[in-house]
Amino acid sequence: MNRKTLTFFLLSTFLLSLNIHCLAEDDVNVMRPKIGLALGGGGARGAAHIGVLRVLERENIPVDYLVGTSAGALIGALYSGGSSPDDIERYALSGSIKKAFKTNISIFRVLCINVNRMFKTCRRKPFYAGLYNDHRIHHFINNTISNTDGTINIKIPLHILAVDLISGKPVVIKSGDVGLAVQASVAIPGLHQPIPIDNQLLVDGGVLRNIPIEEAKKMGSDIVIAVDVDSRNEQYRFKDFKSFETTLTRVINLGLVAQSELLLNKADVVISPDLEGINILDLDRNTLEKAIKAGEAAAIKKLPEIRKKLEDKAKAFQKTV
Numbered sequence: 001m002n003r004k005t006l007t008f009f010l011l012s013t014f015l016l017s018l019n020i021h022c023l024a025e026d027d028v029n030v031m032r033p034k035i036g037l038a039l040g041g042g043g044a045r046g047a048a049h050i051g052v053l054r055v056l057e058r059e060n061i062p063v064d065y066l067v068g069t070s071a072g073a074l075i076g077a078l079y080s081g082g083s084s085p086d087d088i089e090r091y092a093l094s095g096s097i098k099k100a101f102k103t104n105i106s107i108f109r110v111l112c113i114n115v116n117r118m119f120k121t122c123r124r125k126p127f128y129a130g131l132y133n134d135h136r137i138h139h140f141i142n143n144t145i146s147n148t149d150g151t152i153n154i155k156i157p158l159h160i161l162a163v164d165l166i167s168g169k170p171v172v173i174k175s176g177d178v179g180l181a182v183q184a185s186v187a188i189p190g191l192h193q194p195i196p197i198d199n200q201l202l203v204d205g206g207v208l209r210n211i212p213i214e215e216a217k218k219m220g221s222d223i224v225i226a227v228d229v230d231s232r233n234e235q236y237r238f239k240d241f242k243s244f245e246t247t248l249t250r251v252i253n254l255g256l257v258a259q260s261e262l263l264l265n266k267a268d269v270v271i272s273p274d275l276e277g278i279n280i281l282d283l284d285r286n287t288l289e290k291a292i293k294a295g296e297a298a299a300i301k302k303l304p305e306i307r308k309k310l311e312d313k314a315k316a317f318q319k320t321v
Helices: 003-031 043-058 071-080 085-093 096-101 107-122 136-145 178-185 213-218 238-242 244-266 285-320
Strands: 035-039 065-069 158-164 169-173 195-197 200-204 223-227 269-271
Touching: 003 285, 035 043, 035 071, 035 213, 043 071, 043 085, 043 223, 043 285, 065 071, 065 213, 071 085, 071 136, 071 158, 071 178, 085 096, 085 285, 096 136, 136 178, 158 178, 169 178, 178 195, 178 200, 213 223, 213 244, 223 244, 223 285, 269 285
Parallel strands: 035 065, 035 223, 065 158, 223 269
Antiparallel strands: 158 169, 158 200, 195 200
16 A cells, blocks of 8 residues: 555545544434423512522533523523523522612602603603613623623523513514513513513513413424413412502412413423412512522422433434434
8 A cells, every 4th residue: 555545545534533423423412302491480489490590500401492581581591691590699699680670669659650751751752651661670681691892692592572562462582682671571561661672562571471381492492391480379368458569469470370371281391489478579588599499499309300301302312313
């Protein structure tokens, strides 16, 4: 064998082995089922999502797609933007998220609505009903997940659910300003002013689609894990409804529970943390800690089911090859 022949033989062997190696890697990627995480809304109850993410990460269960509504959109945006579960827990327990969300309801703020309307009318700017109209949650999200040069790189594909008041339909936000999308998705009607985006007037996605399971499937998920943080039909007393916040949260919760009954059976795995006694506006440190721990406990209980789904789906893929 002359030198040219030997060189050609060695080069061909190297290229063939490289090609086989690449094909093997592609096969591994194809064979692994893609997991979509559907994070539901629920205000302070959404802190449970942090515990769920921590368990999945610790157990090396990958998240390929993220879809979030309301509180789920907020947690999902932070996680997909590169914040770890520990980081997000720190934002929650330090009060950073509470400060950005700003849910303290006061008579002064109610009385200022007309003043705000008049001020905007004089400046020829649109006014939409709601106690809060600032962009704190918008800026908090973008500042938190921005790189040092100001850019934002989403590590996990993210879709955010909101509802368009104009059309009366759910809206899936797939690109654009992440922080603004989150602000729209958490805009509780009456409490926060609607957010105008692309000729739409957007409010809390939980109004129509609180647990975005179908959206996670449409992204390409082979397995959808839904995290349900809705309040169950807990017992209330007459005196509880002297509070504006209790009345508001009760009305919202009733609508969310009714939705959940129709949506949850479409998920492959449902994680439902025990959040009894936690209302959507309970943003104090102790309550949030309780919600996070409840999310961890519920996710741990579901690990055998998640692994079984992954195993079954992987076997099904192998049969089709």
